[in-house]
Amino acid sequence: ELKVEQNPLFLSMQEGKNYTIYCNYSTTSDRLYWYRQDPGKSLESLFVLLSNGAVKQEGRLMASLDTKARLSTLHITAAVHDLSATYFCAVDMYEGNTPLVFGKGTRLSVIA
Amino acid sequence: EAEVAQSPRYKITEKSQAVAFWCDPISGHATLYWYRQILGQGPELLVQFQDESVVDDSQLPKDRFSAERLKGVDSTLKIQPAELGDSAMYLCASSALFEQFFGPGTRLTVL
Numbered sequence: 001e002l003k004v005e006q007n008p009l010f011l012s013m014q015e016g017k018n019y020t021i022y023c024n025y026s027t028t029s030d031r032l033y034w035y036r037q038d039p040g041k042s043l044e045s046l047f048v049l050l051s052n053g054a055v056k057q058e059g060r061l062m063a064s065l066d067t068k069a070r071l072s073t074l075h076i077t078a079a080v081h082d083l084s085a086t087y088f089c090a091v092d093m094y095e096g097n098t099p100l101v102f103g104k105g106t107r108l109s110v111i112a
Numbered sequence: 113e114a115e116v117a118q119s120p121r122y123k124i125t126e127k128s129q130a131v132a133f134w135c136d137p138i139s140g141h142a143t144l145y146w147y148r149q150i151l152g153q154g155p156e157l158l159v160q161f162q163d164e165s166v167v168d169d170s171q172l173p174k175d176r177f178s179a180e181r182l183k184g185v186d187s188t189l190k191i192q193p194a195e196l197g198d199s200a201m202y203l204c205a206s207s208a209l210f211e212q213f214f215g216p217g218t219r220l221t222v223l
Contacts, residue, residue: 004154031210042203043155043214088154097143097210099168102154 006103023072023089114138116215130192137206149201
C-alpha cells in the first residue's frame, strides 16, 4: 500500500523564522506535488516536482525532491502570517495519469 | 483562466436523504476525479473517469455512492442514502496530462 507521510503535522512558528516540512513516500514515483489549503477552501497547487533533484521556488517557499531517498521538503524562509495554511504533499498512485495519494497535511500557523 | 466548477458549494441534508453533486472540469480535460476529504485529513480518491469510462472506483462505497460522466464532460456524484459519516468536503479535479486542478469543493453536512 502506498504511503505518504508528512511531518510535522502541526507547526507553529514565529514570523521571520525558517522551517522545513518533510514528506516521505513509499513508491518509486518521480513526481511529487505540493498543495496549499486555506480553511474551508479547496486545494491550490504550489509546486509540481518532476524528477530527482528538482528544486522549485516561489516567494518564501522552496520545494525539493530526492527520489532516491523518497523524500521531498518544503522550506519556508522568513515566515509571514499570510503563509498560515495547511500544506499537503501528494504522489501519483501509479504511473501515468493517475489519482493522487495525499499525506495528512501540515497545519502551519505563523504568529507574530 | 479556466477553472473546475462545482455545485453546490454547501449542502446540508438529513440522514437517509439523497444528495447529488455536480462537477464541470476544465475544457478539454479528459480525466476527472472525485475525492473526499474528511476534516483534518488529506483527500482520498472516490472515483476516476477517463472520458466517460470509469478507470478506478475501488474506493467508492457502491452500496450508497454512484458517479457518472455520461458525455465525457461534466460529472455527477450521488449519495443515497446519506449517513452521518459522509459529512466531508467533496472535491472534483481534472487533468489533461498529469497535473490535477481542483474545483472549490462541496461541503456536505449530514444531520
